[in-house]
Amino acid sequence: MAEEEKQQQEQESKGGKKKLLLILIFLILAAAGGGAAYKFLVLDKKKAETKEKQAERIIEEIKATENVGVMFDLGTFVVNLADPDIERFLKVSIVLELKDQKVQAEAQKRLPEIKDAITTLLLTKKSSEIRTPEGIEFLKEEIAKRVNAILPLGGVKNVYFTEFIIQTG
Template identity: 85%
Template sequence: MAEEEKQAQEGQEKGGGKKKLIILLLLLILLGVGGGLAYKFLVLDKKAAESQEKQAQKIIEEIKATESVGVMFDLGTFVVNLADPDIERYLKVSVVLELKDQQVQQEAQKRLPEIKDAITTLLLTKRSSEIRTPEGIEFLKEEIAKRVNAILPLGGVKNVYFTEFIVQTG
């Protein structure tokens, strides 16, 4: 009997050790999960909030940029032959430049013949297939802005607008 009691006590001690080990493992798991959640809420969510603030600030800056309309400078209408080899095609386009300020407008007025020549020369190199798509038109606007900015000492062209754009076959 004494041996049976010893074995029963040893079994209880071993079982008690297993219980302690299980409790310790559960506590470690809970601490790990708690630490992970704390990291998520304190670090990751803070980064996400900062990212959202940056995006909001960027949108505000874009809105302010669009609100500050520059000086409009009408260059008139250009009628040119396009560079299509198969058939004669004509382009009629009216161009308005959005300039940064009055000073740039005065400089553009002084250099108006140079600006018109640069645009006419550019338009003469285009084929109708290049300028019939929205992408082609946007690219043409960018090219005009670059050429005019190269002529003006300080640059200053913010945007190019076409108020009339007609491609005609002859």
């Protein structure tokens, strides 16, 4: 009887090990299936949403370039720069992008004021300040602010330099 009980216990332990192994395999398969479902249902949806957002951003950029304002040519300015060590000149041609025709009409009326404000600003600059791309961008911002201060409606969208030369005297 002892041998029969031993065999029965061995069979039960083998059966228990088989059950445990089957449960473990089932749990692994369930976890893998859950991970795959998460990937397909959640992550792929997020990727599609980010692609949609990118497409919307590109469309907005295209619309922004389609909304080009009215170009207003201010002409060429030649001024002495404020460098103390050597005489330097700046020759710059400026075009303003204005919001609409109303702003253009107002700018035309106030053209002497606008040119004076820009000339006065340029005379205060040193060549070292406007030789870098950052310096040029800052100068554009300053010009836009000064012109917007003169125009009652504001309306300068951007400033463009069509010519920019720094010359030593």
